[in-house]
Amino acid sequence: MRIISWNVNGLRAVHKKGHFEWLVNDSSDIFCIQETKAHPDQLPEEVRNPAGYYSYFNHSEVKKGYSGTAIYTKEKPLDVFYGIGKEKDPEGRIVGLEFENFFLLNVYFPNGGGGPERLAYKLKFYDDFLKFIEKLRKHKPVIFCGDVNTAHQEMDLARPKENETNTGFLPEERAWIDKVVDKGYIDTFRHLFPEKKEAYTYWDMKTFARDRNVGWRIDYFFISKEMLPKLKKANILSSVFGSDHCPLEIIIE
Numbered sequence: 001m002r003i004i005s006w007n008v009n010g011l012r013a014v015h016k017k018g019h020f021e022w023l024v025n026d027s028s029d030i031f032c033i034q035e036t037k038a039h040p041d042q043l044p045e046e047v048r049n050p051a052g053y054y055s056y057f058n059h060s061e062v063k064k065g066y067s068g069t070a071i072y073t074k075e076k077p078l079d080v081f082y083g084i085g086k087e088k089d090p091e092g093r094i095v096g097l098e099f100e101n102f103f104l105l106n107v108y109f110p111n112g113g114g115g116p117e118r119l120a121y122k123l124k125f126y127d128d129f130l131k132f133i134e135k136l137r138k139h140k141p142v143i144f145c146g147d148v149n150t151a152h153q154e155m156d157l158a159r160p161k162e163n164e165t166n167t168g169f170l171p172e173e174r175a176w177i178d179k180v181v182d183k184g185y186i187d188t189f190r191h192l193f194p195e196k197k198e199a200y201t202y203w204d205m206k207t208f209a210r211d212r213n214v215g216w217r218i219d220y221f222f223i224s225k226e227m228l229p230k231l232k233k234a235n236i237l238s239s240v241f242g243s244d245h246c247p248l249e250i251i252i253e
Contacts, residue, residue, distance in 0.1 A: 001030070002028045002250075003029065003032065003221070003249065004030070004248070005031070005247065006023070006032070006034070006219075007035045008035060009245065010035065010036070011036040011043065011047065011068075011070070012043065012047075014242050014243060015043075015046075017242050019240070019242035020046075020047055024050045024051075024052075024053070029074050030071065030072065031071070032071050032146065033070040033106070034068075034069050035068060036067075036068035036070050037065045037066060037067070039057075039059045053072040054077070056071050056080050056095050057095070058092040058095045059092040060090070061090045061091075067091045067092050067093060068092045069094060069106050069108050070095060075099065077098055077099055078098045079097070079098040080095070081098075084128050085132050093108045093109070094108075101141070102140055103137075103141070104142075104144070105142065105143070107144055109125060109129075109147060109150075110125050110149065111149050111168070113167050113168075119167060122173070123176070126176045127176070130179065134183065141223070141226050143227065144185075145219075145220065145221045145222070145250075146220070147202075147218060147219050148220050149167075149218055150168055150169065150170075151168060151169050151217055151218055152174055152217075155196075155197050156200075156218075158198070158214040159214065168218065180222065185222040185224055185225070186224075186225055186227075186228055188220075188221045188222065189235070192231075198213055199238075200213065200217050200238070201217050201245055201246055202216045202245045203215040203216075204244070210244075217236075220248075221249075223250075223252075230252045231251075231252055232252060233249070233250060234250045234251075235250075237249060
């Protein structure tokens, strides 16, 4: 099974550029989209319901053209859920699917910028999310993917020293990823490529950072460790354009 994750920075924009067609035709079994920036009713039919896929959307209720997540899957899930348990998800940040052998959660984690209130919101979201997937994991293994909005280690961004006091690389943000790993979740790319540097998933568009590969690895696929024997491949698809992020993929047995 091949799963792709991509922060598209606007699903309608990616479609207009012709990149959505790549997703549909690239033989992935599931693709997870973050930052859709759209209500499903704003999408053309070929994006809302592409042939051969079941599609599920979560959108922001707090403001238009903001946040949003979607999952497209060839296999119909046993269940679909939005948000973390019974808590509301007003920013449309989570779509979760239950399959026979695992849970899959597609997440657009908050950015900690915009003041201390948003950083606190991000850290609370982190903690609530981890508690939630730990409950799910008691029933079956968990995969979660998406834009985590934090680089874990110094090798995960081009300029770590310059960003030590910036959100996305703060000690408290990075400590949460430590906690995720300590709980037994595997960063699939780093597991297969433990020493690989200059492997990024996000570049600032305003400074043309992608041309110079001055980037950040802030997008991830994590799997609970009991799934590790089934992991066959994990890649960053840095040759795919259309957003300020590039897609990533895993293949599981």
